[in-house]
Amino acid sequence: MKENYTGAPANRVDGRAKVTGEAKYTAEFDIPEVAYGVVVNSSIAKGKIKRIDTSAALALPGVLQVFTHENRPGYTWLDSHYQDEDSPPGSPFRPLYSKEIMFSMQPIALVVAETFELARYAALLVQVDYEMQPHETDFKANLKDAYRPKKYKSTKPPEPRGDAEGAYDQAALKLKETYIHPPQHHNPMEMHAAIAKWDEDGKLTVYDKIQGVQNSQKYLSNAFGLKPDDVHVISPFVGGAFGSGLRPQYQLFLAVLAARELKRAVKVVLTRQQMFSFGHRPNTLQEISIGASTEGKLESVQHHAYGETSRFEDYHEDVVIWPGVLYHCDNMKVSHQLVGLDVYTPLDMRAPGGSTGIFALEIAIDEMAYKTGIDPLEFRLRNYTTTDQSKGLPHSSKELKECYRQGAERFGWDKRSMAPRSMKEGNQLIGWGMAHGAWEAKQQEASAKVVLSPEGKLTVSSATADIGTGTYTVMSQIAAETMGLPLENVTFLLGDSTLPKSPLEGGSWTVASVGSAVKLVCQKLQEDLLKLAQKMENSPFKDAQPEEVSFANGQMFLTQAPASSISLLALLQQNEGKPVEAEATQKPEKEQKKYSSYSHSATFVEVQVDEDLGTIKVTRVVSAIAAGRIINPKTGRSQILGGTVWGIGFALQEHTVMDNHLGRFMNHDLDKYHLPVNADTPATDIIFVEEKDEVVNPLGVKGLGEIGIVSVTPAIANAVFHATGKRIRELPITLDKLL
Amino acid sequence: MRPFSYTQSPDVTTAVQEVSAQGAKFIAGGTNLLDLMKIDVMSPSHLVDITQLALNTIEETPDGGLRLGALAKNADTAYHELVQTRYPLLAHAILAGATAQLRNMATDGGNLLQRTRCYYFYDTHTPCNKREPGSGCSAIKGYNRDLAILGTSEHCIATHPSDMCVALAALEATVHVKSSQGERAIPFAEFHRLPGDTPHLDTNLHPTEIITAIELPAKGFAQHYAYLKLRDRASYAFALVSVAAALELEGDTVKEARIALGGVAHKPWRVPEAEALLQGKPASKENFRAVAEAYLAGAKGYGDNTFKIELAKRAIVRALEQAISMEGKS
Amino acid sequence: MNSENEPGNAVSQRPTLPDSRPVTLRVNGTTHHLQLAPWTSLLDALREHLHLTGTKKGCDHGQCGACTLLVDGKRINSCLTLAVMQQDKAITTVEGLAQGDELHPVQQAFIDHDAFQCGYCTPGQICSVIGLVNEGQAKTLDDIKDLMSGNVCRCGAYANIIQVAREALERNTGL
Numbered sequence A: 001m002k003e004n005y006t007g008a009p010a011n012r013v014d015g016r017a018k019v020t021g022e023a024k025y026t027a028e029f030d031i032p033e034v035a036y037g038v039v040v041n042s043s044i045a046k047g048k049i050k051r052i053d054t055s056a057a058l059a060l061p062g063v064l065q066v067f068t069h070e071n072r073p074g075y076t077w078l079d080s081h082y083q084d085e086d087s088p089p090g091s092p093f094r095p096l097y098s099k100e101i102m103f104s105m106q107p108i109a110l111v112v113a114e115t116f117e118l119a120r121y122a123a124l125l126v127q128v129d130y131e132m133q134p135h136e137t138d139f140k141a142n143l144k145d146a147y148r149p150k151k152y153k154s155t156k157p158p159e160p161r162g163d164a165e166g167a168y169d170q171a172a173l174k175l176k177e178t179y180i181h182p183p184q185h186h187n188p189m190e191m192h193a194a195i196a197k198w199d200e201d202g203k204l205t206v207y208d209k210i211q212g213v214q215n216s217q218k219y220l221s222n223a224f225g226l227k228p229d230d231v232h233v234i235s236p237f238v239g240g241a242f243g244s245g246l247r248p249q250y251q252l253f254l255a256v257l258a259a260r261e262l263k264r265a266v267k268v269v270l271t272r273q274q275m276f277s278f279g280h281r282p283n284t285l286q287e288i289s290i291g292a293s294t295e296g297k298l299e300s301v302q303h304h305a306y307g308e309t310s311r312f313e314d315y316h317e318d319v320v321i322w323p324g325v326l327y328h329c330d331n332m333k334v335s336h337q338l339v340g341l342d343v344y345t346p347l348d349m350r351a352p353g354g355s356t357g358i359f360a361l362e363i364a365i366d367e368m369a370y371k372t373g374i375d376p377l378e379f380r381l382r383n384y385t386t387t388d389q390s391k392g393l394p395h396s397s398k399e400l401k402e403c404y405r406q407g408a409e410r411f412g413w414d415k416r417s418m419a420p421r422s423m424k425e426g427n428q429l430i431g432w433g434m435a436h437g438a439w440e441a442k443q444q445e446a447s448a449k450v451v452l453s454p455e456g457k458l459t460v461s462s463a464t465a466d467i468g469t470g471t472y473t474v475m476s477q478i479a480a481e482t483m484g485l486p487l488e489n490v491t492f493l494l495g496d497s498t499l500p501k502s503p504l505e506g507g508s509w510t511v512a513s514v515g516s517a518v519k520l521v522c523q524k525l526q527e528d529l530l531k532l533a534q535k536m537e538n539s540p541f542k543d544a545q546p547e548e549v550s551f552a553n554g555q556m557f558l559t560q561a562p563a564s565s566i567s568l569l570a571l572l573q574q575n576e577g578k579p580v581e582a583e584a585t586q587k588p589e590k591e592q593k594k595y596s597s598y599s600h601s602a603t604f605v606e607v608q609v610d611e612d613l614g615t616i617k618v619t620r621v622v623s624a625i626a627a628g629r630i631i632n633p634k635t636g637r638s639q640i641l642g643g644t645v646w647g648i649g650f651a652l653q654e655h656t657v658m659d660n661h662l663g664r665f666m667n668h669d670l671d672k673y674h675l676p677v678n679a680d681t682p683a684t685d686i687i688f689v690e691e692k693d694e695v696v697n698p699l700g701v702k703g704l705g706e707i708g709i710v711s712v713t714p715a716i717a718n719a720v721f722h723a724t725g726k727r728i729r730e731l732p733i734t735l736d737k738l739l
Numbered sequence B: 001m002r003p004f005s006y007t008q009s010p011d012v013t014t015a016v017q018e019v020s021a022q023g024a025k026f027i028a029g030g031t032n033l034l035d036l037m038k039i040d041v042m043s044p045s046h047l048v049d050i051t052q053l054a055l056n057t058i059e060e061t062p063d064g065g066l067r068l069g070a071l072a073k074n075a076d077t078a079y080h081e082l083v084q085t086r087y088p089l090l091a092h093a094i095l096a097g098a099t100a101q102l103r104n105m106a107t108d109g110g111n112l113l114q115r116t117r118c119y120y121f122y123d124t125h126t127p128c129n130k131r132e133p134g135s136g137c138s139a140i141k142g143y144n145r146d147l148a149i150l151g152t153s154e155h156c157i158a159t160h161p162s163d164m165c166v167a168l169a170a171l172e173a174t175v176h177v178k179s180s181q182g183e184r185a186i187p188f189a190e191f192h193r194l195p196g197d198t199p200h201l202d203t204n205l206h207p208t209e210i211i212t213a214i215e216l217p218a219k220g221f222a223q224h225y226a227y228l229k230l231r232d233r234a235s236y237a238f239a240l241v242s243v244a245a246a247l248e249l250e251g252d253t254v255k256e257a258r259i260a261l262g263g264v265a266h267k268p269w270r271v272p273e274a275e276a277l278l279q280g281k282p283a284s285k286e287n288f289r290a291v292a293e294a295y296l297a298g299a300k301g302y303g304d305n306t307f308k309i310e311l312a313k314r315a316i317v318r319a320l321e322q323a324i325s326m327e328g329k330s
Numbered sequence C: 001m002n003s004e005n006e007p008g009n010a011v012s013q014r015p016t017l018p019d020s021r022p023v024t025l026r027v028n029g030t031t032h033h034l035q036l037a038p039w040t041s042l043l044d045a046l047r048e049h050l051h052l053t054g055t056k057k058g059c060d061h062g063q064c065g066a067c068t069l070l071v072d073g074k075r076i077n078s079c080l081t082l083a084v085m086q087q088d089k090a091i092t093t094v095e096g097l098a099q100g101d102e103l104h105p106v107q108q109a110f111i112d113h114d115a116f117q118c119g120y121c122t123p124g125q126i127c128s129v130i131g132l133v134n135e136g137q138a139k140t141l142d143d144i145k146d147l148m149s150g151n152v153c154r155c156g157a158y159a160n161i162i163q164v165a166r167e168a169l170e171r172n173t174g175l
């Protein structure tokens, strides 16, 4: 029988490396004679550096150099040379470019010394005088100057359909509310780091924390005027990123610059505080108006978003596509405007746009359900859509109704009473809330390579990343299953820019894209093996077509006549002891364009809110997920569990606080920026609903990295309403808002 | 972090001698000092390591109290049998603070001397009177969610972040200190200061003095107590407001009440006159609320933290209720 | 910008650069003789000097638990202590848990329960679970969750970490 590796839970193939400490993250590569770089950041948000005095730092024995805008070498400074695969339209930030300060905590110098401690000390001795200019960092105060970008980074907001304003005026029931969430920072546990080393032949080797080694490679070759082949970027393990590694961050540029000038390997590791000095999820305000009939039919939905961006790039994400994806309504109007501030450019952060738009929309829908007096789940059923109205395309598959059914049953939703404040235990008000969500299933072009050794070991590779998502494991499973080999015989390589081309690891598209390429390259390998078999004397495979042979248990055989088989080892002997190799590129099929493809979720949440003290505890979460085929339910479940924790943080805790006098984020560490801890963990139940999709990609997968978070946040907010009768529309929902 | 020299002291006499050098400081668990040294908020030029001093024992005193050596670890203190049985309020308060790891490192003496967690105090790029006298207080008009509502001054609205100290204030502990000049005992209420116009001074301990012990009086309120800590996540966060409540009851009547608040002032906050309102009164919600009102009578909010005034009142009432019912405590 | 309530923070007294001195660290049963300045944290001594990078740096300020290791069987944050202060103590890091090829039961349980994703917080979590067992203070599920809260996991693997900790307590798999 064929081993079904995909669809079965498998332990992580990199598990052992991770639990023994053998897995090497960027800053951990042992490079002889490495020098340490520590970054100095600006105190002010806007202005100019009048004077930067590095003499005291340089006077310390062991300090090698202090790089500033004054002494940086004259490399290329063209905008286009600093753009990367994830750059928003605009002029990207160029470290040490000029004396101009554009945001608080801007990197303004790199101190390089023999030891980390010395570099850290010398950084304190760099004296900076500024010419201050008034800054604007107050999002709400600057809404009046919101603008529509010339070019949208992500999807252009869909055109209006029907007459949203007219239908709203006519509607029996109306809701018009504003929803806000604050800036948030990614804060992966591993801080951003880079080690740069110039080899004697003028080639550059770089270890970088990044979600796509080839993005760093391209960025460096442009910024430093190098041939891409002369830049080798390595990143086998990434200690979380959640989007922070989609763009090369400044530690990379600075490490390379210093290494080049000093002719010495240089390591730059950001501090936790500096993890707040670059991209973040933007502060966003959303105005939603909904008109509905008394029977709970949506008559009109308007969704207008305002998102923060920097002065130099137009960051935008898909905040307002969700009404069209999630609901049927013939009158819709949406827009997305930007508010330019003196901050660093926002950066995609786990479920960018989706977690933002869906949190607001799903609270608004809950509010409307209450206006109609219809159960929130029933309300959603009444407005169910099988097409994506914003694109005017049918969904390639959509088992959301099954998510509702299974989730509600597991949770016991039918026992819920509609009235707020109707459940109580002692001082604790109990609330049940629900929401649903979606995330687009995308596939990008990706390549992979496979090598089957004479010993029957399979090595598959692609320049993708594993940021904790399970790429190593899932790709190994796909290859093992396709080739009919034991999982132990398969090794997957990633995180090396010399490997076949892969897209950035983001958007939940890695399995769909790289996984499909892995499958394709294995199929190509099978064809090569078939050809080898056909060369053998009296081969039963002589006239066989590729689709007529199967691979299992280390054997190749005729599907219709399994007795006609040959072991791969025997086949490989035919190849004179040489490995068999194949390379392939998988592109999305044209057929996909005729459909809209999304994964879906329905989340049910129970909270306890202290009646007097306002403390909130999420006690129970049930999330039902329809995301196509689940290759590895074990690692897949972990993705959704993680998304659940993110949803809790989003709803109740995360908030980077801007001090508008100083133009500076003030809670820039993990004591003051709260991430959920173990004690915040609810009892969590994850259901994967079966969903077949033959269109979305050759594997039928939809991705799990982001769908787990989107519906959790609004479900919590809705549960808090159910518990307390208080509708909180500005996140995070902290106890003071419930007093 | 700036360079410093380092010595390890074998005994108290040497330690107090070594610390009298300019710029010298003791280091115990290091959990607060090294944190602040790394971001240049504190920068001693010499560290006197006192971890080898024989000050880590927990012993009964002749008059029935308990003496906590200054170097006893927070975890060892909280889990100590005599603390658990006779001063459970203290055990609960300690365990509500920080994490298992930090409590394994942090010492009791160091806990008293931990500095504020004010955002601006932690960022040398911003004005802060506590860090740099005369530079101004960024928090008063800035972000002040975590900061004080009681006993503030126009120069500083920082809070003392300790949980342990809130219980010690309620229990009326005494701090024993020593220097080359001799020894003295400081009542807990006089140990920490209010910011006034000297916000750079947290306590009345002289820099050349070492804390040798913290003494708990015999009365431990083990029958009726509660430590209630309200914070922005379920663990590993400093208090927005915390309450140490200790009651002595006779039937339903309060014989003695002790209430100390954390997270609201530059020191653990007690109002003995307000506590006295309960004396001889029935332990009822109305009476608790009256005490709570009296406790917060002089409170002042600064915007982000104004909610703490009402929150503290409700927390006092709840803590007193919990002290009465002793629900969930063995 | 700096000042304290001290008799002096006089820079004149400050050594220009700290002298390094012999420091002896006993890590996973091996004694290492190092030459270190006092300003080197235990964490940096392990990672940068001994190249034992299993112990992670996630904040350098006691705010995340990634640097958790065991000293004399108890868990501490190695970022908030100086290497010179930890001489001659028994330091156990994640590298010292497996016996040859055989993983420590807690390590194996992390794999079996998929109690990690990116793996960066994992060595700290593993040491913390072992410390939890050694310390013997966790009686209830809420105790476990609270006493494991000193290890932040941004990937959000808590639900599975709790399973590991429960199992470790049941089987008493400490050091």
Ligand SMILES: Cc1cc2nc3c(=O)[nH]c(=O)nc-3n(C[C@H](O)[C@H](O)[C@H](O)COP(=O)(O)OP(=O)(O)OC[C@H]3O[C@@H](n4cnc5c(N)ncnc54)[C@H](O)[C@@H]3O)c2cc1C
Pocket (backbone or CB within 6 Å): A671, B025, B026, B027, B028, B029, B030, B031, B032, B033, B034, B035, B050, B070, B071, B074, B096, B097, B098, B099, B102, B105, B106, B107, B108, B109, B110, B111, B112, B113, B114, B161, B162, B163, B164, B209, B210, B211, B212, B236, B237, B238, B239, C061, C062, C063
């Ligand atoms: C992330 C984080 C979270 C925390 N959360 C909490 C919390 O929720 N609640 C809470 O209460 N605490 C919390 N803490 C603080 C922790 O409790 C303190 O840092 C700890 O108690 C300080 O003790 P230490 O021995 O490590 O002091 P050290 O850092 O060694 O010293 C602190 C100060 O005390 C001086 N000192 C130490 N011992 C003596 C002595 N015997 N005599 C004279 N001077 C001395 C030192 O010179 C130094 O100035 C937290 C800490 C961190 C890092």
Ligand code: SF4
Pocket (backbone or CB within 6 Å): B116, B118, B119, B120, B121, B127, B128, B129, B130, B131, B136, B137, B138, B139, B140, B147, B155, B156, B157, B158, B199
């Ligand atoms: S409140 Fe005190 S510690 Fe905070 S900024 Fe003001 S002076 Fe500094």
Ligand code: FES
Pocket (backbone or CB within 6 Å): C056, C057, C058, C059, C060, C061, C062, C063, C064, C065, C066, C067, C068, C077, C078, C079, C080
């Ligand atoms: S690195 Fe030590 S607690 Fe974060």
Ligand code: FES
Pocket (backbone or CB within 6 Å): A189, A239, A240, A468, C115, C116, C117, C118, C119, C120, C121, C122, C152, C153, C154, C155, C156, C157
């Ligand atoms: S596994 Fe990534 S931070 Fe815990």
